[in-house]
Each structure stands twice: as C-alpha cells, then as structure tokens.
Amino acid sequence: MTPSLAPRRVILPVIYGIALLIAWEALAHSGAVSRLVLAGPLEIVVAGVRNWSELGFNAGVTLAQALIGAAIGNVAGLLVAICFVHWGFFRRAVFPLAILCEAIPVVAILPVLILWLGNGMAPKIFVAAFLSFFPMLVNAYRGLSNVDEEVRELLYSYSATASQMLWKVRMPAAVPFMFTALKLSACSSMIASLVAEWLASERGLGFLVVYYGQSYRVADIWSAAILSCLISLGLYGITAACERRALSRSSP
Amino acid sequence: MRGPALSLAFEGRRPWHWMGLDIVMLNAFPDEATRVRAATLPAGLYADGIDVVFRRGSHSVQALKDCSLDIPRGSWATLIGASGCGKSTLLRVFADIVKPTAGTALLHGVSPAEARANRIYALVQQGSTMLPWRSIIDNVALGLEISGLPKSTRYARAEEALALVGLKGFEKSLPSELSGGMRQRAAIARALTLRPRFLLMDEPFGALDEITRDRLHFELLRILEETGATLLLVTHSISEAVILSDKVIVMTPRPGRISEIIEVDFGRGRTPDLRGDPRFVQYEAQLRRALHQPA
Ligand SMILES: Nc1ncnc2c1ncn2[C@@H]1O[C@H](COP(=O)(O)OP(=O)(O)OP(=O)(O)O)[C@@H](O)[C@H]1O
Ligand SMILES: [Mg+2]
Numbered sequence: 001m002t003p004s005l006a007p008r009r010v011i012l013p014v015i016y017g018i019a020l021l022i023a024w025e026a027l028a029h030s031g032a033v034s035r036l037v038l039a040g041p042l043e044i045v046v047a048g049v050r051n052w053s054e055l056g057f058n059a060g061v062t063l064a065q066a067l068i069g070a071a072i073g074n075v076a077g078l079l080v081a082i083c084f085v086h087w088g089f090f091r092r093a094v095f096p097l098a099i100l101c102e103a104i105p106v107v108a109i110l111p112v113l114i115l116w117l118g119n120g121m122a123p124k125i126f127v128a129a130f131l132s133f134f135p136m137l138v139n140a141y142r143g144l145s146n147v148d149e150e151v152r153e154l155l156y157s158y159s160a161t162a163s164q165m166l167w168k169v170r171m172p173a174a175v176p177f178m179f180t181a182l183k184l185s186a187c188s189s190m191i192a193s194l195v196a197e198w199l200a201s202e203r204g205l206g207f208l209v210v211y212y213g214q215s216y217r218v219a220d221i222w223s224a225a226i227l228s229c230l231i232s233l234g235l236y237g238i239t240a241a242c243e244r245r246a247l248s249r250s251s252p
Numbered sequence: 253m254r255g256p257a258l259s260l261a262f263e264g265r266r267p268w269h270w271m272g273l274d275i276v277m278l279n280a281f282p283d284e285a286t287r288v289r290a291a292t293l294p295a296g297l298y299a300d301g302i303d304v305v306f307r308r309g310s311h312s313v314q315a316l317k318d319c320s321l322d323i324p325r326g327s328w329a330t331l332i333g334a335s336g337c338g339k340s341t342l343l344r345v346f347a348d349i350v351k352p353t354a355g356t357a358l359l360h361g362v363s364p365a366e367a368r369a370n371r372i373y374a375l376v377q378q379g380s381t382m383l384p385w386r387s388i389i390d391n392v393a394l395g396l397e398i399s400g401l402p403k404s405t406r407y408a409r410a411e412e413a414l415a416l417v418g419l420k421g422f423e424k425s426l427p428s429e430l431s432g433g434m435r436q437r438a439a440i441a442r443a444l445t446l447r448p449r450f451l452l453m454d455e456p457f458g459a460l461d462e463i464t465r466d467r468l469h470f471e472l473l474r475i476l477e478e479t480g481a482t483l484l485l486v487t488h489s490i491s492e493a494v495i496l497s498d499k500v501i502v503m504t505p506r507p508g509r510i511s512e513i514i515e516v517d518f519g520r521g522r523t524p525d526l527r528g529d530p531r532f533v534q535y536e537a538q539l540r541r542a543l544h545q546p547a
Contacts (some may be wrong), residue, residue: 014535015479052478068382130268150377150378150379150380150381151381153347153349153377154375154377154381154394155398156348156349156368157347157348157349157373157374158371158394158395158399159368159369159371160397160398160399164398168383168394168398169383172383172385172386176383236425247275
C-alpha cells in the first residue's frame with residue numbers, strides 16, 4: 001500500500017458508509033417502511049447499549065462454540081489432508097466420500113444432531129467444525145501436494161524422510177493455502193454456531209435472535225445480528241493479519 | 253556385480269567410514285582372487301547397457317539406448333549433445349531418480365539407490381530450484397539439515413560454499429531477490445556443502461555470464477582436485493566441455509545413445525591459459541565434428 005493511496009482507500013468507504021447510515025436513518029423515520037421490518041441505526045445502537053451485558057454473555061457463548069468448532073474442524077481437516085498426501089489409496093477411497101459428505105446440508109439435519117448430541121454446545125460445535133473441515137481439507141491438500149517436481153527430486157536425492165519432506169517442504173508450501181481456509185472458517189464458524197442455536201438452545205446470539213423475534217423486538221434483533229457480524233469481521237481481520245505476518249517473509 | 257565383497261566393504265553405512273575404503277577392502281579379503289576382484293571393481297561412475305524407456309499409456313519414448321561408460325574415480329566427464337538426447341536422463345539414472353529399464357549403473361561399485369541412501373553424490377539440477385520461503389543460506393544448508401548436522405556446522409559450511417561461488421553477503425536474501433545466475437551459483441554451493449564423492453551437475457553454468465562462468469570453471473576444478481571427487485556434468489558448451497573434462501561423452505538423439513567418447517588430455521592443474529593451448533582448438537574442432545556427425 002503506497003502512502004498516497006492509503007487515505008483514499010480508507011476515506012471513500014467511510015464516506016459511503018456514513019451516507020448509507022444517514023439514508024437508512026431517514027428511511028426508518030420517514031414511515032415508508034414499517035417499524036417491524038426495519039429499525040433505524042440509532043435505535044439499534046441504543047438497543048445494543050441497553051442489552052450490553054445480555055449480548056456480551058451470549059456472544060461469548062456463540063464465539064466460544066465457533067472457536068472450538070473451527071479449531072477442531074481445521075485441525076481435523078489438516079490431519080486428514082496430511083494422510084491424503086502420504087497414503088494415496090486412503091485418499092482415493094476417502095476423498096469422494098468426503099466430497100459427498102460436504103454436500104450434506106448440515107443445517108437441515110440439525111434436528112438429528114440435537115437428538116444425538118443434546119441441546120448444549122456440542123451440536124453447535126459440531127456444525128462449526130463440519131463447515132470448517134472441508135475448506136481446510138481441500139485447501140491444505142492442494143497446498144501440501146503443490147510441491148515442485150525438482151524440489152521433490154532434490155529432497156529425494158538427499159534421501160529425506162517423509163516427515164522431513166512434510167515439515168521442511170510441504171507444510172511451508174501449504175501455509176498460504178491454509179490461510180485461505182482459515183479465513184473462510186473465520187466467517188463460517190460464527191454463522192454456523194449462531195444458526196445451530198436457532199433450533200434448540202438456552203444461550204447464545206442465535207437463541208437471543210429467536211427470543212427477541214418472538215416478542216417483535218426488531219431493534220434488539222438487529223443489534224444481535226450486527227454484533228455477530230462484527231465478531232466475524234474481527235476473526236477475519238485477526239486471521240488476515242496473521243497471514244500477512246506469516247507470508248511477509250517469503251513474498252517481499 | 254554386487255557380491256559379498258561389497259556388502260563387507262559397505263558395512264559402515266556412513267560416508268566418513270569409507271574414507272580408507274580401498275585399503276580396508278583389500279585387507280578384508282584373505283584370499284588373493286577376491287582381493288584382485290575387489291580391486292578391479294569400478295570405483296568411479298560405471299554404466300553398462302543402460303536403456304531407459306518412458307511409458308505414458310500406450311505411448312512410449314526410448315530416452316536412452318544401450319549407454320555404457322566408465323569414468324574412473326576422481327576423473328571428470330561431461331555429457332554433450334543436442335537438446336532431448338537424454339543427457340539429463342543419464343545423469344538422473346546415476347542419481348537414482350530415473351530407474352533404467354535395463355542395464356547396470358554403479359557409483360563406487362554400488363547401485364544408485366545405495367549411493368543415494370549413503371549420500372555419496374550431490375546433484376545440481378537443471379532448474380536450480382530453491383525453496384522460496386527460505387533465505388539463501390537456509391537453502392544452501394538444506395542438504396546438511398536433512399543429514400541432521402548441527403546448525404553451527406551447517407552454517408559454517410554453507411557460508412564457506414557461498415563465499416566460494418561469490419555470493420558472500422547474500423546469505424539472508426530470498427531466492428526471489430537473486431538473479432537467475434546467482435540462483436544457479438547458490439545451487440552449486442548447495443551441492444558443494446555436501447562434500448560429495450560424486451558431483452552430478454545438469455547444466456550448472458547455463459545462466460552465467462562469460463566472466464563468472466570462467467572463474468567458476470577453475471574454482472570447480474580446484475575443488476574437484478582437492479577433494480578427489482568424480483564429476484559428471486551436462487553442458488551445451490563445447491569449450492566448457494573441453495575445459496572441464498578428461499572425457500567428453502557425445503550423445504545423439506532418437507534414441508539417446510553415446511556416439512563417441514573423446515579423451516581430453518590436459519591432466520591436472522588446469523588454468524585459464526588452457527584456452528591459448530593449440531590442443532584446445534583441436535579438441536574443440538574434434539568435438540564440433542563429433543556433434544555434427546549424422547547419427
Ligand atoms: N519423465 C519423463 N517422462 C517422459 N519422457 C521423458 C521424461 N524425461 C525425459 N523424457 C524424454 O526423454 C528424452 C530425453 O530427455 P532429457 O531431459 O534427458 O534430454 P536432455 O538431453 O537433457 O535435453 P536438454 O538439453 O534439453 O536438457 C526426451 O525426448 C524427453 O521427452
Ligand atoms: Mg536436460
């Protein structure tokens with residue numbers, strides 16, 4: 001980012017954002033849309049501040065589920081990808097099955113998951129893990145097998161072991177690919193955790209949204225939704241920052 | 253080819269156990285006949301009747317046909333010939349990367365697979381690939397890292413090798429910050445850190461300017477003389493072949509065969525003055541004739 005571009009890259013979105021908020025506020029006050037459909041931004045902020053402790057606690061629950069799920073899903077995805085790289089027969093047998101599983105609409109089978117896992121954190125963690133697993137599997141596998149033929153031959157000429165190949169070549173080569181998956185999972189795991197709460201739960205942002213919805217507290221719903229949005233963005237931002245740090249060495 | 257004599261001789265699996273190999277080998281056999289046989293094993297690079305056929309589905313390419321050569325230990329040979337005549341393939345047979353369809357290849361009397369397992373050769377590849385996320389010194393020290401040497405030894409040897417190829421000061425640079433020629437020199441340094449008995453080089457000087465190339469030629473020869481290493485080098489340059497060889501192996505394509513082996517009799521202690529020697533021009537002319545001969 002050159003210095004002369006930096007202000008423009010920040011200022012333009014900010015100006016558009018403010019204009020949008022003003023238009024939104026005006027629309028909410030004009031009476032053209034029902035209060036039950038759309039709350040104004042000021043009203044949403046006020047609702048958020050009023051419910052901050054309730055929102056904070058429930059957001060924490062949802063975030064915890066998302067993080068645990070994402071961690072499990074990503075680690076499992078990476079481990080399976082490592083197995084795929086080393087055992088071709090395993091990959092050929094399992095990869096088609098994995099793709100098939102990915103097509104399962106996990107939200108649609110939530111009721112079954114709740115029957116199996118109860119209505120605590122477990123099914124939410126499962127859904128978040130499920131949605132993080134496949135992007136990591138596919139991306140990590142691509143990265144791990146993305147080894148230049150000459151590099152492979154060089155390591156072979158050194159009689160390198162499979163684990164040396166993995167740690168010294170495959171893993172570093174796969175890092176950019178893994179970050180792609182992590183960024184995907186930063187957003188999807190929060191959504192997964194929240195959506196899984198809709199059906200059966202006593203805590204979490206998803207539960208709050210349903211609870212507010214039942215009593216038509218529109219501004220409160222929006223405040224919960226926007227909070228979840230901000231958390232997702234935060235997770236994404238942290239991941240992207242880690243990515244920049246990790247990759248700054250190899251791509252000057 | 254490999255009898256009990258070899259399994260005895262290679263009991264110690266590490267290269268440094270082999271330093272006094274010939275003496276150990278000869279003393280190990282009480283009976284005269286075995287001792288004579290052991291002494292006559294090819295200690296350099298040896299190939300007999302190598303065929304390489306690449307298959308892809310029903311389509312097959314004969315890359316090498318009946319290639320035989322014998323490069324004594326400590327001597328220098330170059331492979332030269334038109335593009336696609338199988339020079340890299342022959343080199344890669346010795347590196348155990350290509351398995352020959354038929355024939356025997358030996359390095360110091362052992363198969364390429366054993367030579368690789370014991371790390372007695374070093375390879376410089378045609379592309380001089382580096383790991384892009386590693387600094388130059390970490391790239392150059394990679395082979396030693398794989399062998400499990402301690403970090404201080406690794407770096408000391410890598411720095412030494414980098415200085416030798418004129419890359420002092422670029423230790424911390426990334427491969428992407430170097431020119432093609434500099435990367436090629438780093439790849440040469442990477443091979444030299446291993447202190448190999450056999451140096452297998454695939455067009456290692458291709459991207460270098462004339463002056464650097466000249467300097468590196470004689471630097472390489474000096475190292476080879478000091479270490480007694482055996483050289484097999486692929487080149488497209490006739491003068492390079494003459495400067496660097498005791499034997500120039502001329503190959504012809506379709507299928508790749510060895511058409512002629514020209515002995516270059518410049519001995520040891522070669523200097524850049526070599527180019528002024530009248531024999532140098534004669535060898536060049538002889539080589540050019542051999543290359544232009546229809547197969
Ligand atoms: N892995 C492979 N699979 C199939 N064919 C191959 C393979 N490697 C080489 N060949 C074929 O073998 C022949 C010899 O290739 P090789 O790379 O040894 O040539 P070369 O003499 O090194 O050429 P150059 O001077 O261009 O590097 C070519 O016809 C090539 O197409
Ligand atoms: Mg080649």
